[in-house]
Amino acid sequence: MNSQGWDRDPMIDDVEARAYTIPTDEPEADGTISWDSTTMVLVRVRSGSTIGTGWTYGAAECAAVVADTLTPLLRGRGALDIGGRFDDMVKAVRNSGRQGAIGYAISAVDIALWDLKARLLDLPLHRLLGAVRDTVPIYGSGGFTTYSEHQLADQLDGWVHEQGIPRAKIKIGESWGTNPARDLDRLRQARTVIGDDVELYADANGGYTRKQAIRVARAAEELDLLWLEEPVSSDDLDGLREVRDAVDPDVTAGEYGFDLTYFRRMCQTGAVDCLQVDASRCGGITEWMRAAAVAAAHGLEISGHCGPHLHVHVAVATPNLRHLEWFHDHVRIERRFFDGTLDPTGGVLRPDPGAAGNGLVLRESDAEPFRVA
Numbered sequence: 001m002n003s004q005g006w007d008r009d010p011m012i013d014d015v016e017a018r019a020y021t022i023p024t025d026e027p028e029a030d031g032t033i034s035w036d037s038t039t040m041v042l043v044r045v046r047s048g049s050t051i052g053t054g055w056t057y058g059a060a061e062c063a064a065v066v067a068d069t070l071t072p073l074l075r076g077r078g079a080l081d082i083g084g085r086f087d088d089m090v091k092a093v094r095n096s097g098r099q100g101a102i103g104y105a106i107s108a109v110d111i112a113l114w115d116l117k118a119r120l121l122d123l124p125l126h127r128l129l130g131a132v133r134d135t136v137p138i139y140g141s142g143g144f145t146t147y148s149e150h151q152l153a154d155q156l157d158g159w160v161h162e163q164g165i166p167r168a169k170i171k172i173g174e175s176w177g178t179n180p181a182r183d184l185d186r187l188r189q190a191r192t193v194i195g196d197d198v199e200l201y202a203d204a205n206g207g208y209t210r211k212q213a214i215r216v217a218r219a220a221e222e223l224d225l226l227w228l229e230e231p232v233s234s235d236d237l238d239g240l241r242e243v244r245d246a247v248d249p250d251v252t253a254g255e256y257g258f259d260l261t262y263f264r265r266m267c268q269t270g271a272v273d274c275l276q277v278d279a280s281r282c283g284g285i286t287e288w289m290r291a292a293a294v295a296a297a298h299g300l301e302i303s304g305h306c307g308p309h310l311h312v313h314v315a316v317a318t319p320n321l322r323h324l325e326w327f328h329d330h331v332r333i334e335r336r337f338f339d340g341t342l343d344p345t346g347g348v349l350r351p352d353p354g355a356a357g358n359g360l361v362l363r364e365s366d367a368e369p370f371r372v373a
């Protein structure tokens with residue numbers, strides 16, 4: 001028996017994946033897509049009586065990928081050697097490809113494995129990963145192009161004046177960049193609502209052309225815009241670089257990165273001032289840490305994309321972290337489904353140093369009505 005009281009290494013006994021579709025509170029759109037619901041795919045990995053939980057925001061089909069493709073690779077294998085489990089998953093999907101639903105599924109499993117390991121060792125996840133700070137800065141994110149003036153003001157007011165979050169991001173690039181005048185009006189309104197001392201960010205979700213993005217950024221010069229996310233498609237690395245060279249705000253992208261090659265290319269081409277990484281897409285906590293190292297080697301910080309509660313512990317353990325995205329839709333879902341969600345007051349998240357794993361407990365009865373798979 002070892003110091004944990006185990007006769008042998010804990011094994012993965014079972015893996016379960018479920019999908020939940022939750023309607024948005026209002027119709028939502030960014031520069032290039034609109035939606036009225038969000039699907040969360042939740043993965044639970046069990047070892048004995050200990051359960052690790054991970055999730056991703058992706059298609060319900062991810063649950064079938066977990067059940068059919070990944071679970072057979074995991075069941076009966078060691079729960080502590082996450083590197084080995086991750087490697088097995090990535091190698092097994094060679095012919096299917098790691099992009100899309102498969103990458104989301106691997107990510108959710110990896111996040112669940114890290115939570116499981118921390119709970120087996122009775123450690124908060126950020127302590128297992130190796131904390132470099134106690135708290136993580138966040139920015140309020142939403143500001144959908146479908147919002148009325150009143151809705152936008154209400155949301156910004158809530159983050160900045162009620163919760164004291166000193167950074168706020170709105171969506172621009174409305175309808176594939178066909179309404180830059182309204183984009184600029186909304187940026188001006190946002191600056192007025194949040195005041196002069198709060199950082200103003202904008203995300204065009206790839207809605208503009210290169211020169212159009214430069215014109216909008218220049219027209220917004222007096223608004224002190226600090227962050228311009230995906231001014232053009234994140235596939236257009238030359239275009240990101242061109243915009244980056246021409247405007248003052250930091251140009252950022254990376255939310256669709258599925259592997260290290262993607263992040264290396266984005267850094268190497270000088271496309272971004274800050275690399276965005278989404279652990280629920282890129283390959284979980286395992287690949288987030290490697291992506292952070294790629295960015296660090298290029299002298300860049302990283303920012304966590306969406307899903308704040310699945311990122312907060314690894315963000316605490318990431319030296320070159322700028323901040324996490326406190327995204328309206330995901331905050332709403334995470335609060336509805338879990339006990340133990342964090343308070344954003346003051347613009348930082350502080351994971352509970354006394355709670356094992358990710359510190360969250362799923363409220364199954366609250367999630368069940370939204371279950372689709």
Ligand SMILES: [Mg+2]
Nearest residue numbers: 203205229255
């Ligand atoms: Mg974005």
